Amino acid sequence: MLFPDYRGRRVRASEGLRRMVRETRLTTDNLIYPLFAVSGKNVAEPIDALPGVYHYSVDNMVKASKEAFDAGIPAVIVFGIPDKKDPLGTQAYAKNGIVQKAVSEIKNKVPELVVITDVCLCQYTDHGHCGVVEKGVIDNDSSLDLLARTALSHVKAGADMVAPSDMMDGRVAEIRGLLDEEGFYETPIMSYAAKYCSSFYGPFREAAHSAPKFGDRRTYQMDPANIREAIREVTMDVEEGADIIMVKPALPYLDVISQVANEIDLPIAAYNVSGEYSMIKAAAKMGWLDGTKAMMEALTSIRRAGADMILTYFAMEAAEVLNKG
Ligand code: PBG
Numbered sequence: 001m002l003f004p005d006y007r008g009r010r011v012r013a014s015e016g017l018r019r020m021v022r023e024t025r026l027t028t029d030n031l032i033y034p035l036f037a038v039s040g041k042n043v044a045e046p047i048d049a050l051p052g053v054y055h056y057s058v059d060n061m062v063k064a065s066k067e068a069f070d071a072g073i074p075a076v077i078v079f080g081i082p083d084k085k086d087p088l089g090t091q092a093y094a095k096n097g098i099v100q101k102a103v104s105e106i107k108n109k110v111p112e113l114v115v116i117t118d119v120c121l122c123q124y125t126d127h128g129h130c131g132v133v134e135k136g137v138i139d140n141d142s143s144l145d146l147l148a149r150t151a152l153s154h155v156k157a158g159a160d161m162v163a164p165s166d167m168m169d170g171r172v173a174e175i176r177g178l179l180d181e182e183g184f185y186e187t188p189i190m191s192y193a194a195k196y197c198s199s200f201y202g203p204f205r206e207a208a209h210s211a212p213k214f215g216d217r218r219t220y221q222m223d224p225a226n227i228r229e230a231i232r233e234v235t236m237d238v239e240e241g242a243d244i245i246m247v248k249p250a251l252p253y254l255d256v257i258s259q260v261a262n263e264i265d266l267p268i269a270a271y272n273v274s275g276e277y278s279m280i281k282a283a284a285k286m287g288w289l290d291g292t293k294a295m296m297e298a299l300t301s302i303r304r305a306g307a308d309m310i311l312t313y314f315a316m317e318a319a320e321v322l323n324k325g
Pocket residue numbers: 118120122130165166200201202203204205210272273274275
């Protein structure tokens with residue numbers, strides 16, 4: 001059908017019609033809210049590069065979690081900033097580590113909120129890499145046991161789900177094996193399956209004090225130029241036992257989200273990362289675009305690409321917009 005028989009504008013004429021033909025829905029159910037835990041009491045320290053995001057001590061993190069839950073957000077993902085770092089990242093799997101404490105308090109006070117933990121070593125190692133460094137090289141196999149121990153300690157503290165973000169080969173299987181062995185066979189793994197070596201993590205690394213002290217992450221995170229490799233990475237994680245597959249970042253990788261969603265029958269998550277958030281915030285602050293509209297458009301486009309859920313620093317703000325209707 002061609003013009004004038006077909007007129008696309010007919011179904012765009014009113015808000016009612018637009019609502020009826022809308023193909024993609026964004027609801028608070030789709031949102032996962034990232035939180036950064038630090039030690040201390042009554043701390044809510046703003047993070048410069050992530051306006052509106054804070055370093056919270058556990059007490060304030062519980063408050064923020066409650067607010068998220070009350071706003072209809074089903075889940076948070078907890079990151080920890082430890083007081084001390086060492087070569088083996090021992091605070092990542094310490095029984096009384098910052099994430100372990102935060103998780104157990106949140107589960108105590110907001111039991112129905114799904115608490116996910118980021119499983120990685122980079123915030124905890126003094127060299128800032130996501131695995132163990134041996135002779136200047138990030139060693140895959142000796143990192144696996146530490147990552148699995150980290151995941152187990154999170155689950156023992158009460159985490160509902162663990163999310164390995166390190167990009168070591170074989171870590172999903174290692175984590176699944178240890179969790180099963182310890183009786184946690186019902187605990188799901190959300191794997192950062194296709195995680196790219198991206199400059200869009202810049203603000204996060206400031207927030208998490210996790211920039212690598214030497215080199216970069218190109219030997220383990222993926223080359224932004226590749227998409228077939230993403231399918232391979234995702235397939236491996238599915239075979240190793242992942243329950244939810246993540247693509248990260250989101251906006252510069254919508255094609256990857258789309259292809260993964262078409263090929264994989266597991267739930268798909270996408271991480272709307274720190275740089276994607278801060279870009280919109282900065283432009284809005286300059287008056288160069290409408291921050292709220294840009295936020296909703298960006299989140300909707302990630303859903304349209306095929307993501308079932310979105311990890312985003314916009315979670316609370318988006319929930320506010322959505323709850324207003
Ligand atoms: C830890 C981790 C990172 C992010 C999530 N988990 C940083 C990195 O890989 O350097 C980035 C999140 C963001 O930028 O919002 N490995």
